[in-house]
Amino acid sequence: MNKVLHIAWKDLIVTFRDRAALILMLAAPFVLTLGMGFVTGRFSSGSGDISGVRDIPVALVNLDDGELGAALVSVFTSEELTDLLEPSLTDDLVAARRQVEEDQAAAAIVIPAGFSAGIFRPGAAASIEVYTNPARPTTAAVVRSIVEGFLSQVETGRIGGEVTVTQLIASGRLTPQEAPAAGLEIGSRLASDPGATALIDVRNVSGATEEPARFDPLAYLAPGMALLFLMYTVSLGGSGLLAEQREGTLQRMRTTPTSGSQVLGGKLFGVYLTGVAQMVILISASALLFQIDWGRPLDVLLLVLAVVAGATGWGALLAAVSKTPTQASSIGMALMLAFGILGGSFFGGVQLPLPMEILSKITPNAWGQDGFIALALGGALSDILPSIASLLVMGAVLFSIAVVLFRRRGLARG
Amino acid sequence: MTAIVEVDQLVKQYPGAAEPAVDGVSFAILQGEVFSLLGPNGAGKTTTISVLSCLLEPSSGDARLAGHSVRTSPQEVKRAIGVVPQDIALYPTLSARQNLMFWGRMYGMGGGELRKRVEEALETVELRDRAKERIEAYSGGMKRRINIAAGLLHRPQIVFMDEPTVGIDPQSRRNILDMVKALNARGMTVLYTTHYMEEAQELSHRIGIIDHGRLIALGTLAELTHLVGEQDAVELKIAAEHSTPELLASLGRVPGVDQVTADDGTVRLLATDGNAALPELIIAANTLGVRVANVAIQEPNLEAVFLHLTGRALRD
Numbered sequence: 001m002n003k004v005l006h007i008a009w010k011d012l013i014v015t016f017r018d019r020a021a022l023i024l025m026l027a028a029p030f031v032l033t034l035g036m037g038f039v040t041g042r043f044s045s046g047s048g049d050i051s052g053v054r055d056i057p058v059a060l061v062n063l064d065d066g067e068l069g070a071a072l073v074s075v076f077t078s079e080e081l082t083d084l085l086e087p088s089l090t091d092d093l094v095a096a097r098r099q100v101e102e103d104q105a106a107a108a109i110v111i112p113a114g115f116s117a118g119i120f121r122p123g124a125a126a127s128i129e130v131y132t133n134p135a136r137p138t139t140a141a142v143v144r145s146i147v148e149g150f151l152s153q154v155e156t157g158r159i160g161g162e163v164t165v166t167q168l169i170a171s172g173r174l175t176p177q178e179a180p181a182a183g184l185e186i187g188s189r190l191a192s193d194p195g196a197t198a199l200i201d202v203r204n205v206s207g208a209t210e211e212p213a214r215f216d217p218l219a220y221l222a223p224g225m226a227l228l229f230l231m232y233t234v235s236l237g238g239s240g241l242l243a244e245q246r247e248g249t250l251q252r253m254r255t256t257p258t259s260g261s262q263v264l265g266g267k268l269f270g271v272y273l274t275g276v277a278q279m280v281i282l283i284s285a286s287a288l289l290f291q292i293d294w295g296r297p298l299d300v301l302l303l304v305l306a307v308v309a310g311a312t313g314w315g316a317l318l319a320a321v322s323k324t325p326t327q328a329s330s331i332g333m334a335l336m337l338a339f340g341i342l343g344g345s346f347f348g349g350v351q352l353p354l355p356m357e358i359l360s361k362i363t364p365n366a367w368g369q370d371g372f373i374a375l376a377l378g379g380a381l382s383d384i385l386p387s388i389a390s391l392l393v394m395g396a397v398l399f400s401i402a403v404v405l406f407r408r409r410g411l412a413r414g
Numbered sequence: 415m416t417a418i419v420e421v422d423q424l425v426k427q428y429p430g431a432a433e434p435a436v437d438g439v440s441f442a443i444l445q446g447e448v449f450s451l452l453g454p455n456g457a458g459k460t461t462t463i464s465v466l467s468c469l470l471e472p473s474s475g476d477a478r479l480a481g482h483s484v485r486t487s488p489q490e491v492k493r494a495i496g497v498v499p500q501d502i503a504l505y506p507t508l509s510a511r512q513n514l515m516f517w518g519r520m521y522g523m524g525g526g527e528l529r530k531r532v533e534e535a536l537e538t539v540e541l542r543d544r545a546k547e548r549i550e551a552y553s554g555g556m557k558r559r560i561n562i563a564a565g566l567l568h569r570p571q572i573v574f575m576d577e578p579t580v581g582i583d584p585q586s587r588r589n590i591l592d593m594v595k596a597l598n599a600r601g602m603t604v605l606y607t608t609h610y611m612e613e614a615q616e617l618s619h620r621i622g623i624i625d626h627g628r629l630i631a632l633g634t635l636a637e638l639t640h641l642v643g644e645q646d647a648v649e650l651k652i653a654a655e656h657s658t659p660e661l662l663a664s665l666g667r668v669p670g671v672d673q674v675t676a677d678d679g680t681v682r683l684l685a686t687d688g689n690a691a692l693p694e695l696i697i698a699a700n701t702l703g704v705r706v707a708n709v710a711i712q713e714p715n716l717e718a719v720f721l722h723l724t725g726r727a728l729r730d
Contacts, residue, residue, distance in 0.1 A: 006519045010505070017507040248503035252564075255467040255497040256520040257489050 003258050007266025008273050011240065015233075015274045024232050025278045029225035033286060036221045055086045056139040059096035059108040062089065066116020072109070072128070072150050084142070100131045106139040107132045109147060119158055138217050218292050219376035220369075224345035226282045227365040230308065231339050233278050234315030235332020237271030239325040246325060264406055268399070271315050275308035295375025303371045303384050310364035310391035313398025314339075320405035339363040367391050418572055418603050419443035419466070423475035426461050434473065435461040437627035443572070448594065448604040450614040452716060453624035454728055459607035460500060462624070463574050466605070467497050480571050493522075496570030500577045502557045503564075506550035510541055510560050513549060514567060521568035528567075535563040539593070555586025562593065572603040579613065591616060611716040611728055623720060630723050639714040642722040645672065646688030647715065650695065651708035654679035664698045671695070673721060682727055684718060 015021055060076055062069045076087040088105075090096055096108040110129040130147050132140035169175070244250040244267070253263050283300060286292045294300045314335065322328035340346055342356060343365020360366040371387035420442045427434040436458045443449040451459045464470040466477055468488035477484045480494035504513045514532040518524075523531065536542040539559035549557060558578060565573055575594065579587045594617055598604055608614055614621050615635055623631040623638070631638055652661075657676035666674045670686035685691040688711035699706050712718070720728040 002524075003520065003522075006516065010508070010516050013512075014505055014507055248499055248501045249505065251469055252497065252499055252503040252517075253520055254469055255492060255495070255499075256517070257492040257522060258520050259489075 003262045004266040004269055007253075007263065008270035011237070011267065011270025012273045012277065015236070015240075015270075016277075021233075021236055025229060025236075025274075026281060029222075029229040029282055030285065033218065033222045033225045033290070036225075037218050037290060054083050056084060056142060057099070057105040058085055058087045058143055059099045059105045060087050060089050061091065061093050061096045061108065061110045063091070063093075063113040064111045064115040065113070068116040068119060068154060069111040072111055072147070075146065075150055076109075081146075085146075097131055100133045103133060103135055105133065106136040107143040109143070119154060218286070218290055219294065220373060222282070222286045222290070222292055223294075223369055223372035223376075224340075224343075224365075226279055227307065227311075227343060227368045228336060228340040228345040230275055230279060230311050230368075231314070231336035231365070232332070233275050234271055234311045235318055235329065235336060237267070237274060237312070238315040238317075238319035238322070238332060239328035240271075241267045241319045242322060242328050243325040260410075264403070268312060268316050272308055272312045275311055276304060279304045279308060293376060294372065295379065296381075299375055299379075299381045299384060300372075302381070302388060303368065303375065306388040306391040306395075307364050307368035307371070309395035310367065310398075311395075313395035313402070314364065316402035317398045317405075320402040320409075339365045342366065344369045361390070362394075364391055364394065367394075416445055417442040418445045419449075419477065419479050419605065421462075421466070421475075421477045424462070424465060424472055424477055425474040426458075426465055426470060427473045434627050436465065436472075438475070439624070439627070439629045440475075441622050441629060441632055443603060443605060444619075445571075445603055446598070446601055447619040448598050448606060448617050450618040450621045451605070451607040451624050452609065452611065452614040452621050452720075452728075453607075454609050454726075457609075457624045458627040459609075459624055460576055461627075463497070463576050463605070463607060466491075467495060467574060468492055493568075494571045496565035496568065496573040498562045498565040498573065498575045498578055500580060502561050504549050504557065504561060507548055509546050509548055510536065510552070511545040513560060514564055517564040518567045523568060531567050531569075535567055538566075538596075539563045540589075553583075553586070555582045555589065558582055558586060558590060559593070562590065566597070566602075570602075572605060573597070574605045574607075576607050577609070578606075579608070579610065609728065611720075615716055621716065623716070623723065625720075625724050631719065635716070638716060638719045642684060642714055642718045643686075645684040645686055645714060645718060645722075647712040647718040647721065648683050648685050648688045648691070648695070649708075649710040649712070650681040650683075650699070650706050652679055652681060652699065652704050652706055656702075656704040657681060658702075661699065661702055661704055664702060665695055668694045668698055673725060675721070675725065675727065677727060682721060684722065688712075 015025075058076060060073055062073050064070075073087075073089065075081070076085055088099075093110060096105075096110065099105040100108045108131040110131070112128070115128065128147060128151065130144055132144060134140075241250070241264075244253075250263065254260065280301075283294055283304070287294055315332075318328055318332055318335065322331060342360040343363040344360070345365050367387040367390050371384040374383045374387075422440055424436055424439045425434050426436040439458070439462060441449075451462060453459055461470065465472050465484060466479060468484050468491050472484065479491045482490035482494065484491050505516070508516070511532060514535055515528060518528045518532060533542065536545050539562065541556060541559060541563075544552075544556070549560065552560070562575070562578060565575075578594075579590050582590075591613060594604055594606065598617075604617075606613070606617060618635070620632065620634055621638060622629050631641060650665075657679060662674045662676055662681070665671060665681065665683060668685075668691055670691050672684045672686075674681065674683040676682070683695075685695075692709060692711070696706050696709075717728050720726070
């Protein structure tokens with residue numbers, strides 16, 4: 001066991017003395033996270049505004065002459081959302097859409113004519129249209145959630161109005177002829193009260209607390225980048241095994257009283273240690289410098305240990321199927337990018353088509369991303385247990401396959 | 415003296431190869447001696463050492479080192495040997511001291527004893543004052559010395575040195591040869607492979623000459639040179655285009671001359687008395703219009719032995 005640790009420790013030192021490797025392992029994810037932080041406006045927000053999203057440009061087209069259209073406009077122009085939104089009112093539908101297409105607005109909201117009247121008249125329903133800007137997925141999603149919150153409130157008011165009118169008619173306090181006017185008034189009053197419910201309120205995913213949790217976009221971006229470049233690290237480790245074979249140090253190790261299993265175990269444990277060190281450094285640095293709340297440290301550490309195990313399994317398999325260090329590096333780079341795309345490192349929050357969604361489950365990135373986001377939203381250990389279990393199983397299966405392949409090549413003999 | 419290495423009909427054939435790399439080699443190395451395997455590149459020296467180091471499994475035959483079979487007790491064999499590989503097998507971004515500490519640990523050493531041995535090894539290779547520097551900053555000769563030190567830390571019963579002087583400057587080469595002598599003087603048994611005849615002559619108690627995977631001669635320097643009698647090795651330098659079969663045949667007809675070969679403007683032959691044959695050799699060449707630019711006469715040596723046994727020069 002001592003020799004396994006000595007080999008692993010040696011590899012950790014060798015890797016951390018490789019400047020090119022350090023740039024890709026630590027500097028690249030850090031810089032990319034920093035860049036994305038600027039893009040999302042995370043670093044331009046005021047203190048205490050952890051969401052980092054502010055001054056979202058929204059084009060509002062209100063063609064409705066009723067109370068609900070006015071109520072939705074008042075929501076978007078309200079005092080509470082002054083920092084978050086930057087609404088512009090217009091009657092020109094084409095101009096509003098152009099603002100979105102030309103990336104001048106995150107979204108355009110079109111309240112159709114007769115929207116208020118249609119809500120309480122059966123068969124005359126009209127719907128609000130939201131044009132979202134695909135270049136601004138995060139801020140567009142915020143706008144959409146505000147509209148959805150409003151509509152939810154309207155629906156509550158509509159049902160409340162119907163129930164109230166029905167009860168009034170049944171008690172004889174209201175005649176059926178007076179019902180439409182009374183229902184419209186009651187429903188409108190209930191629906192257009194902007195203070196009735198919170199419009200932006202991301203709830204804790206575990207439901208363990210009623211405290212509303214605010215979401216930091218960097219808490220999505222930073223794990224994505226860290227996981228992306230973790231795959232680089234394990235690829236480097238895999239090619240390192242083959243490089244030792246090329247340089248003759250692997251053969252020299254095998255002329256010492258060190259078994260093939262100890263050599264292989266040490267090399268792979270070295271990859272694991274390096275991956276853990278990389279993740280811990282990135283997480284600690286981003287927590288300190290970017291004030292990212294990753295979640296409870298112990299839970300984060302457990303997830304890191306699991307995600308690096310899954311990734312190391314891929315590194316081991318990569319080394320086992322490659323013939324030269326160059327080949328391992330090339331395959332590793334392709335794997336890193338493919339897993340980054342599948343696992344959501346580049347396009348966080350985008351819903352993949354079902355087959356891709358299923359395929360993404362073979363990547364440590366997808367499981368790791370899910371786990372880190374759950375923790376960032378205040379999730380508990382129980383919320384990330386499926387991710388941890390899946391990653392450990394992934395690591396064990398891939399490691400076993402790699403050992404069989406290594407034995408066939410005579411690398412793990414003895 | 416007892417044999418510490420006994421090699422018995424060792425054969426190693428690589429998958430897909432037409433001929434075995436090592437073909438029925440047998441020899442023994444006595445405790446305390448320097449034994450050299452001498453042969454040209456590709457003769458089977460490194461493969462032999464690889465089998466004796468338990469890196470390769472023999473196709474047939476066996477070898478026993480310090481009483482342990484490479485087939486049945488590889489871990490015991492590995493504890494008894496130290497291996498200095500042909501190529502520098504060190505970690506360039508680690509310092510010399512870190513490299514030696516790592517290799518010592520691979521031999522199962524640790525603690526104060528390992529630290530002490532590392533300092534001794536650094537002293538032996540005269541690099542203690544540069545022990546903190548990374549290997550990548552060292553010259554080729556310094557790397558070679560650390561490469562050797564890494565194989566000696568655990569004080570093996572026998573050390574294998576596979577062409578340890580390849581590609582280094584004359585001064586470093588001299589240092590390494592002196593180091594081998596010093597190690598042997600302290601009682602260490604050495605198996606030394608080389609294609610440099612001079613190194614084998616200078617260092618070895620006994621020499622095995624290997625070619626095409628076969629051990630073609632074995633003995634002390636005196637015993638081997640006796641194989642070619644008292645013949646001198648003669649070299650004639652001529653223009654490359656003049657080394658025709660007609661010239662070689664003409665030189666071969668000179669009395670007392672044997673085994674005439676030519677290689678890129680150098681004609682080599684064995685002569686019972688090189689000095690006596692020289693005038694006639696030059697006349698024979700001149701008769702064919704060939705001008706001899708330079709002449710060298712070497713008294714019986716391993717080059718002559720190899721030429722005698724194989725019909726080829728050792729450097730071919």
